[in-house]
Amino acid sequence: MTEENTERLGIVVSGSLNKGVEVRLDSSASVEDIAVGRYVTIEGEKRRFFGMITDVSLGVIDQKLTLTPPDVSDPFMAEVLAGTSTYGTLHVLPMLTIGGDVSSLIEGPQPVKTVPSHFSVVNLASQRDVELVFGSEDEKRFYIGTPLDMETRICLDLQELVKRSNGVFGKTGTGKTFLTRILLIGMLQKSAAVNLIFDMQSEYGWAGTSEGGRSVKALKQLFPSKVAVCTLDEENARRRKVSTDFVVRIGYDEIEPGDMVLLRQTLNLTELAVEAVYQLSRKFGRDWVQRTLDLKDVEELPEGLNIHESTLSNLQRGLTTIGRLPFLVPHSPDNPVKRILEYIDRGMNVVLEFGRYKDVTAYILVANLLTRRIYAQYQERMEKAMGEDAARPTPLVITIEEAHRFLNPGVASQTIFGDIAREMRKYNVTLLVIDQRPSGIDDEVMSQLGTKITCLLDNEKDIDSVLAGVSGRSELKSVLSRLESRQQALIFGHAVPMPVVVRTREYGSAESYKAFASVDESEVKKQAEKDIEELWE
């Protein structure tokens, strides 16, 4: 489809700003060619409107037609009646206005505040319109996919994206991991932020697998100089022939009471046991884990601690479970937080692979522990930067999977992730939340996510929680539940001017790797040219 040859669909016949407008299809346009989620432009009298088709329905001019249907096997009859006595209607949700007055020319597309007048002509959006709305690929925009039935590239403004916490949602097998990998590559190329990825399934660092069992390259293979892979499970990494940059070991003395709160559910600790943790750590100091484990019975408790026997044994059992994790050592020789921060300061992305330790306990413990300490460092540096006008730390995006375990209403207020999601970018740290059960995530956290990218969801509760508070919710709901189960996603929120359904770009073939890499090469070239210029200055 070219710019000159826009397809006329019909005219606006009724509607409201709240509910969207009804468009009566021309007889030349067939309802069967129209798909929910496609873009249209509406030529109003004073401005153009840009909107999305959210519903398609059939109408008849006379109810008698439905009772005594005409003989449509006769092509002449069918052709005459189509578009006159029987017609299709589209439900279009206007989202943006383009052009018109001076300010909109300068500021670009604006959110709609009115509806087009009666009988305005509705066209399918042209490639140029889509580009005008979503921008074309440049230094900060990253090509993420194409709209349905079009070849145009939809680009995400990644510099805007990383300023807020974001979420990627979808059922298992809908392509969340692929989408996230593309997003991570985008951030790596187009934004100033670096990523820290808690990679539960070891899919982002070196290589991942597609649903068909095919192996696909991940970040480290594509951008070796920009990615560091660290692992909790050295042996597993060696077996998979992954070159890791360092091995993370965590000392008992690094575990803080806050970490235990998160693990309450997975370790089956009682409320009292969690309370006891605080008392013990106050008494024992940094060594509390080891010293609690060493206690033989309540008799050995120091003075002033009032802990019931069953509570203590409950806690000890929990701590033993943690203690069995091989990457936990009484005293860590290395400081993993320091190492990770060193990489981050150099602008490198860090992927932490969990290897064989795929159980939730390990994931929650490590992710929470590391994040808390990194965040504390960031907070400190940021405050220093504000006070002394020193350089601000590199923006950091922390990617977590199974986010509902960290951010469920029960613990969201206590974990560091809840804080990050709420306090947002104040300290240059944001989250990329990946989850399949968004309904399990605390409402307050969900409401703070800037951009949500969601693949197919079919649980009513999940859909509701993802779309909570979005305008045109019921319309988007019908779009969301009709996404294809693979390679399609609905993006809405801060980084896009309007909700958009994309077919995500290809990932996993040789050409796709080349496409990702080529951008990188051009950047290298640009940098080289800049260096040469500077040399001669």
Next chain:
Amino acid sequence: MAELADRVGEVIEAGTTDFVAQCYELYESPSLGSLVKTVDAPVELYGIVYNATTASLEPGRRPIARGRDEASEEGIYQSSPQLAKLLRSEFGALVVGHRQGDRLYHYLPPKPARIHGFVYLCSPEEVKEFSQSFDFLNMLISAHLPVSVEELVSACLRQMSRVYEDRHAFLVAAGKELAVLLSGNLNQLKAILGRIKE
């Protein structure tokens, strides 16, 4: 100006909405639904033939059967040559538009046709020009005529479609217009569509 050969009759009765013309030759009236015109300078009136009759010149004198001893029907006219002068053919045309200057209007002219005005059959070019707009269909549908609306409309559209190369496209476009006009009367619409499909 129209050719002499296209002349089909002369107006003998005229009203605002229709006129009646007598044919110069017996039985030579234009087909049902044809587009005809008559001139009342500077206005040209267009009409659609809705009715044709052949009867005795004198209303009280009806023709009598004469063929008992004749071998063929033609023989009757040959043995009684006065017949052609005692009978006459007439046709009625519903006024559906007019032309004044260069413009064509699809509504009634200010004045009816003149008596003794010549009536011409419209050329294919004129038919094509006139049928660019389907506004005349509304006049056909709402007229009170001795012939049924379904018959007249379908005959008219069949006639007009002959001048088009793409008859189908013309008929579909006309059908769509009718579907809108007859949205409340599905049976009439079906009847007309059934009569114009090829």
